[in-house]
Amino acid sequence: MCRIAGIIAKRISHHELTEKVSLMCDVLKHGGPDDGGIFSDEHVSLVFGHRRLSIIDPGINGHQPMADVNKRVWITFNGEIYNYLPIREQLLAVGVVFHSFTDTEVIINAYLQWGVSSFSKLRGMFAFALYDIKGGTTFLVRDASGVKPLYYYVNGKSLSFASEVRAFKSAGTTHETDHSWPVRFLAFGHIPEPFTTLKNVLSLQKGHYLAWQHDSCTYQIRPFYQITAKPGIISLEDAKAQIRAGLQTAVNRQLMADAPIGVFLSGGTDSSILSLLANQQTEQQIKTISIYFNEKNYDESAYQNNVLQQISGEKYTHLVKQKDFEEYFPKIIADMDLPTTDGINTWFISKYAHQDGLKAVLSGVGADELFGGYPSFNRMKYLRYLRKLPSFLFKAANYFQTDRHRKISFLANEHYLGDYLLLRGLFVASDIARILDRSAGEVNEILFSEQNLNHLNRYDEEHAAWFETNLYMQNQLLRDTDVMSMSHGLEVRVPFLDEDFQELALSLAPGIRFDSYQPKKILIDSFRDLLPEPTWNRPKMGFTFPFQEWMSRHGEISNEKLYKGRFAKNEVLKFKNGQIHWSKIFALYQIQQHV
Structure with a gap:
């Protein structure tokens, strides 16, 4: 797991290119504290940079950027290839020579053997740049689930790329702000892909590669892998057996490491299953990292302890208090890279995992999306009926008093994002217009300008799963x-997003995969003999902190005098009175800092 950066630009001197990429790597050092490297080719005005977090083959053989033995192909790689050993065996069988045991070298030689079709053979989380000297092409490649980030910027005849947006600014590649980002952020609570805070700095789509032709300075973006369903599984017992075996395989793959590895244990179903499956691996005792609070409504230590009693490895638990939130809040904001209303919880647990000596952890991200763990899976069916109402009624929803009902106004837009924002949006368009002093028409144009996806009109559980x-x-x-964990030099692995396991989950008949009465029932039933009953037989809580209380007591966030405009000040007062969710005030706070 690492951080990568690079520039290809014929109109910039070799010295300046190297200097710029070095600056990019300097600002990314937190994500790769163990080693760094630069590769350059003056003939095509290319410089690759790399910051390394050593997890597989941590010695000098894993130094990057890396080349094959004949130095035809160079790579700078961020991520883990979990099936690199069987691919390596295939390559050895046809005479390929290796000089390391890294997954990085496997990517290079797989490309030399199979070309771009090699990308679809990789199972893991990855983002890499690969320069084929003989082919005169550089490829930017991102994994099928989009676990690892990869941003790029094309300016005329130059291409820049990096693992984080801040790297483009640090090198002076571009400072031009995308003035649409505050609109998107206030609506979504994050900046949706492919957009960022910088104009024309875009996120490469998951499961795609960008091919840059050096002679013409042109590029194309093409898909290489899409996670799809296999033939349908209609037997309940068969489904449970395959889920057990499939997730165990995914966990086994992702425990691969030459460095200390653990599991985030929140106390919920997903992290508990991963912890217990990891604990079954006799080769290494698994380490767990858990967080608890003094605020009893948020404290899951009792559920964590139920699982910890069944685990033999080292168990790290950390109390997080209001004063910790206050102390680290400026650092958390600085580490975000892009504005977001989430990630503080990951920042804290990653901090403690790093302190406890871990370089990699497993996380339960993905289970809710695959097996119907969110309220949206039941709420989605109501959208089918709402969409049949006249459009003028949706516009009239702006006059409702409560946020929940005002968000119906998003349906005035015949667009799939209108549906999504009704379910998960923060501020409605008219409120965003007030906050940013723009017209509601301009706000709607920004939010709904991308192509509509007409196939998203079923309004069933599979529709909700696609959204989530x-x-x-x-x-x-x-x-x-990714960004919060890597700010502490920690790799987070996500077994539920193993490509083969996702294809298995997508192959389940909807009546088996989803249950209207018990979220994630098929997942729970598959591991019922492994899980303590209190873990699954309780309301869903999610990995959350007492932010409603903490932010209401935070000197800056809750001080309405520090906010610009009457609307924003009133929102702060409503928040202090418990009338709106903390995520809205957190978004407003960040807007105040940037706009």
Whole structure:
């Protein structure tokens, strides 16, 4: 797990290119504290940079950027390839020579053997740049689930890329702000892909590669892998057996490491299953990291202890208090890279995991999206009926008093994002217009200008799963998990998003995969003999902190005098009176700092 950066630009001197990429790597050092490297090719005005977090083959053989033995292909790679050993065996069988035991070298030689079709053979989380000298092409490649970030910027005949947006600013590649980002942020609570805070600095789509042709300075973006369903599974017993075996395989794959590894144990179903499955691996005792609070409504230590009693490895628990939130709040904001209303919880647990000597952890992200763990899975069916109402009624929803009802106004837009924002949006368009002093028409144009996806009109559980996976998880959970964990030099692995396990989950008949009365029932039933009953037989809580209380007592966040405009000040007062959710005030606070 690492951080990567690079620039290809014929109109910039070799010295300046190297200096710029070095600056990019300096600002990314937190994500790769163990080693760093630069590769350059003056003939095509290319410089690759790398910051390394050593987890597999941590010695000098894993230094990057790396080349094959004949130095035809160079790579700078961020991530883990969990199936690199069987691919390596295939390559050895046809005479390929290796000089390390790294997954990085496997990517290089797989490309030399199979070309771009090799990308679809990789199972893992990854973002890499690969320069084929003979082919005159550089590829930017991002994994099928979009676990690892990869941003790029094309300016005329130059291409820049990096693992974080801040790197583009640090190198002076671009400082031009995308003035639409505050609108998107206030609506979504994050900045959805492919957009960022910088104009034309975009996120490469998951499961795609960008091919840059050096002679013409042109590029194309193409898909290489899409997670799809296999033939349908209609037997309940068969489904449970395959889920058990499939998730065990995914956990086994992702425990691969030459460095200390553990599990985030929140006390919920998903992290408990991962902890207990990891504990069954006799080769290493698993370490667990848990957080608890003095605020009893948020404290899950009792549920954590039920699982910890069944685990033999080292168990780290940490109390997080209001004063910790106050102390680290400025650092948390600085580490975000892009504005978001999530990720503080990941920042804290990653901090403690790093302190406890871990370099990698397993996380339960993805289970809710695959098996119907959110309220949206039941709420989605109501959208089918709402969408049949006249449009003027949706516009009239702006006059409702409560946030919940005002968000119906999003349905005035015949667009799938209107549906999503009704379910998960923060501020409605008219309120965003007031906050930013823009017209509601301009706000709606920004939010709904992208192509509408007409196939998203079924309004069933599979529809909700698509929303939660491709919008909420992709844009918020995965991005925030990556940037917040890597700010502490920690790798977070996500077994539920193993490509083969996802294909298995998508193959379940909807009546088996989803249950209207018990969220994630098939997952729970598959591991019922492993899980303590109190873990699954309780209301869903989620991995959350006492932010409603903490932010209401935070000197800056809760001080309405520090906010601009009557609307924002009134929102702060409503928050202090318990009338609105903390995420809205947290979004407003960040807008105050940036706009």
